Amino acid sequence: MESVLVRGRVAEVAWTHSRERPPVTLAAADSYLSHTRASRGLKDHGESVHMGTTVRPDTTAVTATDSLGIHDNRTSKSYTIPVSDGAIRAVDLRPIRASERDFGLMSYDPAFMNTASCRSAITYIDGDAGILRYRGYPIEQLAEKASFLEVAYLLRHGELPTQSEYDRWMHDITYHTYVHENVKRFLEGFRYDAHPMSMLASSVAAMSAFYPEAKDIFDPQQRYVSIIRLLAKLPTLAAFCYRHSKGLPFVYPDNDLPYSANFLSMIARMSEPRYEASPAFVRAIEVLFILHADHEQNCSTNAVRAVGSSHVDPFSAVASGILALYGPLHGGANEQVLRMIEAIGHPKNVPSFIEEVKGGKGQRLMGFGHRVYKSYDPRAKIVKQLADEVFKVTGRDKDLEIALELERIALADDYFVSRKLYPNVDFYTGLIYRAMKFPTDFFTVLFAVARTAGWLAQWEEMLLDKEQKIARPRQIYVGHAERPYVSQLDYAKKVSKF
């Protein structure tokens, strides 16, 4: 049996341009596909079938150069399916069937290793070249020249703000920094050792109850207010979580201060009438927030889009993003980097630690490797420079020496080089946060405050994308076939359910 794909014969079909949306549910796809095949006089069996049935606004014809030929060795049938933007639509595989009763061909892609779930105009990454751009602007330029709220505006609106647009954006966000007094009360219900990410996720989810009008997600004004509220209140909630875990009184926002300076004031202010943060710290927070603001379809953004696709309010969708970010393989990695460095204890222990990692006993070099970047993460370069600026104020410590030694040894070791494992953004961020005296378990909270800007832009893009529907993947069932129920319990001892 032939095992290679063979280009199928292309049926002579004139494809007309149509604004009709492609069917997205499988039932709809089924009936659509058989209808279009029948109406175009295409047979299901015994001859090549042209499957250009998902009509796109920007294509008028499927030509030999923008299509994929598939030969099904099970049936000896050939198919041609359209290729657009370097992708085929998985639903175009459905008519490829081994038999009449066959469900149709699916693609199997655990962890979305090679599946695009959306079309997005927000963030561009070239993982091999180490390129990251928001709305076309290189991350290096934004980190050097822009403010975080300017970047948040850019992510949401697609363009940089004019002065008057920026003034209004700043005004609206500043106006909404306060949270309802009851929020303090339920935060006080957490134990002193509650993880701040759990507190943050819970309090953001609770915002949904404070703003029920946010459920009106197709009203542009409601969406705008919800986005403003989330950007405005995240620093306040994050700072309240910090103060609670320290047993310190909550500090209200100081709306005369800019975004990052106000955040640091809510974190650190004690009895002084106004807290003045070190300019190096304010700059570090701004830059780190910009670097973390978006990163296209990462795990937490995918969570926000998937949960948001049920048309829940944005507070609930963002809460789900915070929980996804909490995991040690995602935003939790910066916390894990610090714990790893603490466990290593001294630069002289680095070589033996690296050997342990290479031995594959489960320990990974945290802060190294990335699903997308197969070269130096461009954010990591900026963070490393930023660390130097912060350390000029705080002084270098042994943890930095350990990190530098880890990087030096790993980048020269074939294990890491051959797997294209380079430092990611989290490798040095933890060291900066530590130098600024943030507790280790608070690092991911800082990430969440920044990423809220990206989550909101991605959430709204998903909502307004007419192709999107409730996210609902398929599965390959590998469990039992039908079998009769026969209780394994001892009927004499069986406890009544009622």
Ligand code: ACO
């Ligand atoms: N240390 C040691 N080995 C590693 C590491 C690491 N940090 N990362 C990957 N590898 C190895 C794997 O063991 C595997 O080796 P093998 O081919 O011999 O089996 C190979 O590299 C490929 O690894 P995968 O797990 O398949 O790569 P994937 O793309 O799925 O994982 C991830 C990416 C999760 C980021 C991974 O590199 C990792 O666990 N890194 C450490 C955690 C971390 O820093 N996460 C932060 C990511 S950035 C962010 O979320 C902001």
